[in-house]
Amino acid sequence: MSLIQVKDLYKIYQMGNSEVRALDGVSLSIEQNEYVSIMGPSGSGKSTLMNLLGCLDTPTSGEFFMDGIDVATMDDDALAHIRNKKIGFVFQTFNLLPKSTSLRNVELPLIYNGEIKAADRREMAIGALTRVNLADRVSHKPNELSGGQRQRVAVARALVNNPAIILADEPTGNLDSKTGEEIMALFDELHKQGNTIILVTHEEHIAAHASRVVRLLDGKIAVDEPTQRGEK
């Protein structure tokens, strides 16, 4: 079975009397170690799909298997466990805890894992920070780091739990283009190391880093094709 298997996914919001079909029958499967970018204009259902793939939300109807687990009908707390173990998030606005050091921020998913001893947590977090070349910024707080460094802390946080997928939502949106490219190089590196990456973006040159692009329009998949890089 694929890592992510989605079939006939619907997400329908009721806005007064009218019904908004944010996702209108999406079927998709993503394999282990794929590098997929999801694109689409605003209102296309891109964010909704990302929220569902990130197990932050549940679909109105449809099937959704994540690493073989049926997550379509899970309750809040069960979804929280899935997010903790299977998904690493990277956000546009970094979303680091401002009062905590890099180390604490990266430790966070391990803390909510609940089964990892403090000493192991520390070791794993330092390991993740080393992978993003921030071993020397362990005890810095976010306001003492540059934008690119912050996003690298966020990537380390996404990596630390060895998630099934890394889900990045406009990861370069708040960075200048040079720093953005550095972050994208980091994703490329992580992909080479065997991670599965889903990238949500509206920039073609960012999407081009992936090997496959899924384009949404009006809640439906309009295009699902390999990128140039994917065809190579």
Added chain:
Amino acid sequence: MKSFFWENLRIALTELWSHKTRSILTGTGIVIGIIAVSLMSTLINGVDGLFEDSMKFLGRGNLYVEKWPWFGDDDWWTLRNRPQIELDMADEIKERSEYALAVAADRMRTANLSYKELSAENIYIHGVTTNYPEVSTVDVEFGRFFTESEDRTGSQVVLLGSEVAKTLFPQGNPVDKMIFAGSKRFRVIGVLAEMGSFMGAFSNDTQVIIPLATFNKIFHGPWGRRSIIVKVPEHLIEDAKEELRGVLRVLRGLKPGEEDNFAINQQNAFRQSYQGIKLAIGGTGMIITALSLLVGGIGIANIMFVSVKERTREIGVRKALGATRSQIQGQFLIEAMLITASGGLVGLIISTLISMAISKFIFPASMSFGVAFMAIALSAGVGLFAGLAPARKGAKLDPIDALRYE
């Protein structure tokens, strides 16, 4: 789950530390509330202790046959017109009562005492029977009590209360000295041990004791209080009281249907009256102090709502990274309880110091372990109560909305 307690405690400490002023101000409400509650209970305990100490001199197993009841709202004129208690009924009572262990008689009035140029005014003179020590807590510290024959012959001998002894004999032993009570000369045969005061107000040490026969011989007239003190087994006191009432009605020749023309008093009357006052004052005090805690609690709840609102995004991040509802709820609950428990602890320390000062300068009131425990439990409870609604609100946030919150 245990690891989350420490994790949440750590988050709470960091959070409170980063808002020091806010935390201190919020905690102050609880500090004040806990000071009020624990001081109030300490004072009530102190007054209780004082009352119990004062009650000892009345004797738990004693019945006092007197003209006037100690408490009650009977018609004053009816009581006024009752005949005096005939103290010679004491022997009859002893003979007829099954329960009576000892029966003593006691008359009392005030007099002025003097020794050489020193004097003590308005001293209570008790004229009592020889067996008086059996029914009371008086203890002879120096010298001796009077004998049966001294009572029979109306000897002018006197035992001094410790305060009286100190006043008339600032230095030196009073035993065998001659003092004047009014115009009569008495020989001091003993000094009573210190007995303390009744509820911190009336000293029991400003009395003197002389034989009853001597009293009757010297002080004529109907004035002064007269009591027959009947000592009975403590646990049978209610039965004994009924029996005594029957005996007295027979001795007084009362017909069935006629009302009692005597009162049988007991320590219990004080106790009941005291309990009533205590309940009224203590209850009111507790309600007022509890209100101050409630106000403190509302302050905490308010701040916690603000805190949840401010940290909406943080909650979103934590949830995205896998925090469950109960973990988020625990985080805010522990934060609230940390404020209130620290406030409670500070309040407890302050009120312990205050109660130490009170017991040093005013009356014995010490903070008991029970009160301390209650204060801490209560303050943590206020935190739990005040933090619950904000914590639930935070825990229920939708992670998508929370992450988007600006």
